Amino acid sequence: MDKEKENKDKDKKKKPHSVIGGIITGLINGLLGAGGGMIAIPFLSRVTEPKKAHATCVAIILPMCVSSAISYMSSSKVTLSDVAPYVIWGVIGALIGTVLLSKLSNVFIKKLFAVFMLWAAARLIFR
Amino acid sequence: MSAGAIAALIAGIFSSMGMGGGGIMIIYFSIFTNISQILAQGINVLFFIPIAVISVVIYHIKGMIEWRIALPFALCGILSSYLGAYLATVTDDKILSKLFGVLLLIMGLKQLFSSGEKKDKDNKKLYRIDR
Numbered sequence A: 001m002d003k004e005k006e007n008k009d010k011d012k013k014k015k016p017h018s019v020i021g022g023i024i025t026g027l028i029n030g031l032l033g034a035g036g037g038m039i040a041i042p043f044l045s046r047v048t049e050p051k052k053a054h055a056t057c058v059a060i061i062l063p064m065c066v067s068s069a070i071s072y073m074s075s076s077k078v079t080l081s082d083v084a085p086y087v088i089w090g091v092i093g094a095l096i097g098t099v100l101l102s103k104l105s106n107v108f109i110k111k112l113f114a115v116f117m118l119w120a121a122a123r124l125i126f127r
Numbered sequence B: 001m002s003a004g005a006i007a008a009l010i011a012g013i014f015s016s017m018g019m020g021g022g023g024i025m026i027i028y029f030s031i032f033t034n035i036s037q038i039l040a041q042g043i044n045v046l047f048f049i050p051i052a053v054i055s056v057v058i059y060h061i062k063g064m065i066e067w068r069i070a071l072p073f074a075l076c077g078i079l080s081s082y083l084g085a086y087l088a089t090v091t092d093d094k095i096l097s098k099l100f101g102v103l104l105l106i107m108g109l110k111q112l113f114s115s116g117e118k119k120d121k122d123n124k125k126l127y128r129i130d131r
Helices: A002-032 A036-045 A050-074 A080-101 A107-126 B003-016 B022-032 B037-061 B067-090 B093-113 B116-130
Strands: none
Touching (some): A002 A036, A002 A050, A002 B067, A036 B067, A050 A080, A050 B067, A080 B037, B003 B022, B003 B037, B022 B093, B037 B067, B037 B093
């Protein structure tokens, strides 16, 4: 009984984060077609351990991407044939990535990816 | 292997780990091709769906997904992600790519200056208290 009540209290504490986090994550992910995960992770990290946060994040972004995809496709901004050449490589990458996540915590990769993002940011802003 | 295939492979790896892999495809398009920002975003959104389906199945089997947290979080985002995508379709492409640049800038700086290991430790501590 006590445990159940405790869980309910925990749920109560988590809900506001889910609402605010969910709305912001969805909005950014829809508007910019990416980046939702980076917004969701800090919210998720407050309530669960890092690896679970990353796995849960993927489950959260999936329905959001479906919803965004419907919107993009209904205004014919993108078609299935546009994405076809990349899908198989992405799927192979996913199979590698899911194994890697279990062995994560590589600070070097994180930093490298950060520098990579900054370089692309500069290009996009100043082009 | 073309540059596009390599980008898709790397994006698949990072996407499946929930580490902002989506950015990689859009970065690839903006650097190596001349397609519009909105098309790049549309491709990326579609591209992520099969990757996420596979990843979610695998993580679920491994028991790594906290559905109790994921479901309300995702539900709150479905409507706003549709709205966000609609906003993107009516926003000027130049503004969109600049906005994306700002997003990458924030993400990059955040990732660069947050020490991964220290953060992991902090999170674990938080998690224990929470439990």
